[in-house]
Structure formats: C-alpha cells, structure tokens
Amino acid sequence: MSYRAYNFNPGPATLPLTVLQEIQEELLDYRGMGLSVMEMSHRSHEFEEIIGSAEALMLELLGLPTTYQVLFLQGGASLQFAMLPLNFLPPGATADYINTGSFASKALEEAKKLGDIHVAASTKNDNFRSIPGQHDLKLSNAPAYIHITTNNTIYGTQWKYIPDCGETPLTADMSSDILSRKLDMTKFSLAYAGAQKNLGPAGVTVVIIKKSFLENALDNIPTMISYKTYAKTRSLHNTPPTFSVYVLKLVLAWVKEKGGLAVIEEQNKKKAALIYDVIDTSEGFYRGHAAKKDRSDMNVTFRLPSESLEKAFADEAAQKGLIGLKGHRSVGGIRASLYNALPLEGAETLAEFMKDFMDGKR
Ligand SMILES: *Cc1c(COP(=O)(O)O)cnc(C)c1O
16 A cells, blocks of 8 residues: 555645545546546547536535536636626626635635625634624625635634525635535525535536526626536536546545535534644643634644744654645644545544644643
C-alpha cells in the first residue's frame, strides 16, 4: 500500500481511497474499451452514461425531484459569482447578498460590477465569526434573488438554518459543504459548488437549478455564460471536463454506498465534535475563531497562543502525517478541513495530536 497522509487541505482536498483505487483500476482500460476516460469522446455512449449517472446521483442524494437540473460547468465557483447576476439580474433590478466571509465578499463585489446590489446583512464587523440570524436580515423590496454562502471555508462558519426569503428565489454558494449534511434543497432555486472540496477533483463546477427559475434567465448573453446553454445540451454544448465529471460520479456513488447524507452528516458531526471538544477543554490554549452556534463542521479554525507555536504545530503535525493544517492568511492560525472523504480516524488522530502538543508546550 502507498503512504497516505491525513489530508486536511481546504481544496483541492482529500478524496476517498476507494475512489482513487477505482480510478487506478480503470485508468488504462475503461471497461474493455481499451482507453482511458481521459481519452474518450464526450459524445460517446459511455461518457453520456457517466455524465447522466452523475446528474441522477446528485439529484437523488440531495433529495431533489426532476423539477431541478444539474449542470456541469467550468470556471470554478468564482465564475458563478459573475454568471449568477449575468443570468438573473436584469437592468433596474436589485439582488440581495449576505456577506459572511471572504468568498461571500467576492461574490457580491463581482455582482456589483454588473448591477444593483443590496447587502442585506454582514458579519464583517465581528471579523466574520458569526452568521446573521433571520431577524438580522434586512431584505430589499422585491429583490431578483438572494445570495448566501452556506459554509465559509476561510473563517469556519456555517449556516445552520435556511433563511426564510418568502417568494424571493434563494441562491447559494455551497462549494465547501455541498453533500455534507441533510438540507432541504427545495428551498433553493440555484446552488453552485466548485467540486474540489467535497465532490471530486478541480475542473468541474456543479450548478443545481430549479427549472422554473431557469426560465427567468436572461437570453441575450454570451452562449458560454448562459445557464440555458448547459441546460439545453445537458452540459454537452462543448467539451466538458470529462475526467473530473467521471471522478465526481465515482465520489457520488461512494456517498450513496456509505448510506447517503444522513450517514455522512452523522460522521461529519462526529469528526468536527472531536476537534471542537479539544478546543473547548484546552482552557484557552486553543481558541476557536467561529462563534459556537455557527461553527462549521467542514472547516475548523483556531489559534494558538503565539504565531511561533502555530508554526510549530503545523510543522510537527505534518511530520506525523497530518497535512494541510495551516490557516488561511486572512485569519491566521490553524484550519482543519474535515470534508466527507476525511476518515474518522483522521479526526481522531488530529484530536490526539492536539492534546499531546498542548501538554508538551504548557
Ligand atoms: C473554494 C471556494 C470558492 C472558490 O472556488 P473556485 O472553484 O476556486 O473558484 C468559492 N466559494 C467558496 C465557499 C469556496 O470554498
């Protein structure tokens, strides 16, 4: 067996070992075709089967009916920051954004270039430690849509409730927590996610869209940034990122085999609780960044008493095979990303390491 580290990188991130093994087995000869999926026509029957089952599995796992469609795009979640307003913010209309972190800020700054944006709530003043409550949301009068970021990858906060937006379409960047928990996805008109956190490799961006919402999309926009283009052609208008879609399909099948989102959620909560427990019982040695009620189960962010201890922590952890723990530069400290594919033993090993490290330094 090859050496496998416990990989806490925020993205691209760890993938299930069994998925990597399946890729390896099928790499040279995909099901007797004598070629790799990488070398296969995107118009072939076999690839259509791959992309079709990726879509079906996604809807099934998210508990969505066929009034929704799944699109496979490129350009990352970052392109969605522009694509969403380009499709759904007509001249003269306003869109409401809720600012809960650095990607949320990027999404709204991008949208501002394209139309009128109203910031309905922001937690910037508390350094993005928290998520606004329903009563903190000051929505504008009849916005075209509302945008939230369900998990704030850099600050380590997560929406624990779905805001009530009345009749206004709710849209979300779910890049770092899609498929990590049971969520009533029918509350969303559109959700998007770069695959490289919880879904697969970089290169493919998943968009989930309600068909009735799609009908409102503007028509006179360039082909490649129109959601309708991808919906009409089932993401095969041009060459999609075929290999990334294939790996994504294997990851979805792995989620299903594990027992779906209920089982995944339980395991994710268990992993996060292991780390938060060490923080909470460390008598201030470890200081969590996020407000307790808004803590992310995906990205656990914390500080140590000094920057030199933080560096020593990340270095020693890496020597023990716990990698990717350095925090984002805007928060500093440590960030442990605990996506679906990080095994429970990874979180257990990190929790033990945290206790040992603290005992050695105090
Ligand atoms: C990583 C991330 C992004 C950026 O994704 P790209 O695919 O690199 O563009 C956007 N939003 C959130 C919440 C993220 O975690």
